[in-house]
Amino acid sequence: MRSIRDLIGVALSGLTARVSRTLLIMLGPIIGVSAIVAAVGLTESAKGDLQQDLAELGTNLITAEAAGSFGTQNPTFPEDVRDRVLALSGVESATATQSITGVVTAPYDAAATYYTAFPTPVLTADSAFLEVMQIELRSGRWLNDFDYNTGARVAVIGLDVANEFEYRAGTNRTIQINGLDYGIVGVYEPVKLVTNFNTAVLIPPLTADNDFDVGLETNTIYVRADPTRVVEVEEALPVAINLGGSDEVNTSVPSDALEAAAAADSTLQIIVASMGILALVVGGVGIANVMSISVIQRSAEIGIRRALGHGRSVIAWQFLLEAVAVGFFGGLGGLAVGVLIVVYASHIAGWTYVLEPVLVVGGYEFPSEFLGVPTIYVLGMGAALFTSVVAGLYPSVKAARLEPLETLRLG
């Protein structure tokens, strides 16, 4: 053990004696490891918000849309669709809506032409909407029983609509739907799972039927299922809604797309991490190069050490350890720089930084931790150490092969 400690001491004194050169050859591992860490960390951080959203939103929202057979205009569900769905085992809550077509929504008369070209969707909403979407109101109130029962001309609007129409909370404002004034009673928070709602105007079903003669039937229903039974519920929905009727129902799970987007993008990770590995290899060549020159410059020192009784293997280990020390400290520096890049770049981009990224290579997802350290750092250090060992092999063998008689110039 003491011999190993002696070796480490000699290797480190060899490195600290030439600080600037040591720092220069450390740049290779520093750049390589930091590139790897930053590449994987940033691609993950770019999606960190998505993953956080998924965790908040849940993956148990199912959408079912009415779909007619070929040629059917405006297919709809039966009127009691919500009761049928709620009767299904595994369904926690449901809200049905009807999208109203052929109407123009505008903040005031003069804007009607513009909003004909860029329509704002109008939908009906029932009392379960906020619960199923798992959102809150930004301001105001939701549609109440009076609205539902009397067909009052009131609307709750999405945040994007509120911003576009410059609606201020607490002010009395109306919007015009087909020229009819609707009072805005509330604004709801963004619906991240179904982003269409963010630009929508929601009105009571009875009002819609009164004003636009669209009937009370709905055409889309959103269902929250028991998270462990999502697939089962999704399969049962069409039958439950139609009771074996001829009409069709299309179902989907909106979070699927989000999940796919949030999954680790292994292609990008591989591309950027490959650049890091390339930097490591180039850095390794640099280490080998500089150390080979160093062996020549220090041939007298090697001869002295041999004369003092250090064997060839000791000399080889000394130079190999110098290379490994460069890889080790360069690797540590690379980890630090990589983490700084991830944190700082995420800060600039407004992402939530991820310092324990998931690493996927060729479809294989690495375990998130190795000996309590996030895998990416273990891999980064491992790559730096491996490179330095390979880079140090040639110079150390060369050093060990030097003949002391030739380097000491006796007589």
Added chain:
Amino acid sequence: MADASLLRLEEVSRIYGDEVKVHALDRVSMSIEAGEFVSIVGPSGSGKSTMLGLLGLLDLPTLGTMWVTGKSVKELGDTERSRLRGEVVGFIFQQFHLIPHLDARRNVETALLYRNLTPAERRRRAMAALDVVGLAPRADHRPVQMSGGEQQRVAIARAIVTEPKLLLADEPTGALDSTNAANVMQIFQDLHSPLRAIAIVTHDPSVAAAAQRRISMKDGRIVADEQLVDAAPTTFGGTLD
């Protein structure tokens, strides 16, 4: 055949080159006993440098046999030969050959590496050796901060710190002025003891005159091996502790 000699050469030849063979040493037989003070003299090309490489275990005979403390060196691997070299021989070079990035104490300590010593013990022995050559106060100086004479004294401290049975010096005064040369030769006289043989390779007659025995070489052979009666007998040796 092994015997009690410190070093023993029997019919040793050292031949360089494959196509054109150069006999740097030609069937040399001799021995150095414990506690001897030997000089090896001869003109350039006489084979004394080759002799130095062999005596210092840095080289191996091409032909013949060589024993060091009773062991035949041809049968030793590099690791054992290196260990034997570290135990038996202390080198002193004409160009001092200190490691430039280490201070005096660390240069001396280099000889004590890989010997299973604690850093404290290594430092203690190094300081004691520097004290013997009178350089303990300059232990933290690097070679560039010292004169040639001082560097050679540090090199001597490095050579004696392992308590070798043989001090092997290669033109130890060759790079020094006469004052420093005399100083270094006095240190050799002081270090000579029954437990510590000294062999100096030199072409300087005054250095050779300090020895008790003079081996003269020419063309790869020993041409004379004589005891010098008028050499000052050394009665005390430097101690490390």
